[in-house]
Amino acid sequence: MAKTKQKFIKKAESACNAVMRIGRWVGARRFLFVWSAISVAVALFVGAVESVYLYKTNYILNTDIFVLTRLMDAIFLFLKLFTPMFVLVLAVKYIFDCNGKHSGRASETFRLSFIAAMSIGLLIAVFYYLNAGLIIGSNPSRYCTAGTVCWFSWGMLGLAGRAFLTSGLGLLLTFLGLRGIYTELSYILSKK
Numbered sequence: 001m002a003k004t005k006q007k008f009i010k011k012a013e014s015a016c017n018a019v020m021r022i023g024r025w026v027g028a029r030r031f032l033f034v035w036s037a038i039s040v041a042v043a044l045f046v047g048a049v050e051s052v053y054l055y056k057t058n059y060i061l062n063t064d065i066f067v068l069t070r071l072m073d074a075i076f077l078f079l080k081l082f083t084p085m086f087v088l089v090l091a092v093k094y095i096f097d098c099n100g101k102h103s104g105r106a107s108e109t110f111r112l113s114f115i116a117a118m119s120i121g122l123l124i125a126v127f128y129y130l131n132a133g134l135i136i137g138s139n140p141s142r143y144c145t146a147g148t149v150c151w152f153s154w155g156m157l158g159l160a161g162r163a164f165l166t167s168g169l170g171l172l173l174t175f176l177g178l179r180g181i182y183t184e185l186s187y188i189l190s191k192k
Contacts (some may be wrong), residue, residue, distance in 0.1 A: 028089050039081035047074030087177025097181075111174035121168025129160035 051070045060066045130136045132143045133150035143159070144150040 026111065028093065032086060032089060034102040035085050036082055039078050042081060043074045043078040046077055047071075063173060087181070088173060089177075090180030091173040091176035109179050110176065112170055117168050117175055118174035120171055121164045122161050124167045125164035128163040132156045132159050 048069050142157045143153050
């Protein structure tokens with residue numbers, strides 16, 4: 001049993017190191033710089049095209065508000081494009097950074113984030129399951145006939161399973177990314 005555990009730990013460490021070698025070769029800062037440039041270009045292009053279209057419709061009552069809303073729209077589009085990739089890069093670092101710091105175990109941040117994400121994901125899956133069977137709520141459902149309550153069906157179980165996997169994985173990446181953002185910002189702000 002101990003040999004099997006040691007083999008598993010060695011394989012996990014080699015997988016973590018392989019992912020981190022690829023990440024270091026690509027370069028997280030370089031990748032984020034290129035992605036931010038792409039995000040800015042897309043946001044400016046979409047913002048300019050929409051602004052020209054809105055301007056041609058002659059629906060502008062106040063030029064100041066028009067310019068302000070178009071700028072804010074471009075900024076929010078940039079944030080929609082850039083933020084998920086930024087969070088994903090930080091999450092990958094917290095998941096796969098295994099250069100001896102954790103002595104073959106997952107970091108405390110990863111373990112707590114995993115437990116929190118899976119717990120919330122399970123609650124969301126239970127909500128989906130109960131709602132699909134009309135146990136809570138009164139929405140029309142394709143898993144039960146109208147007006148009846150279903151306690152079990154494979155379709156409901158599949159729906160709950162998909163909800164669990166997508167919400168759990170999304171929350172895990174979000175928690176790890178937010179932890180990374182907090183760590184990086186607190187490091188910057190702690191400098192004198």
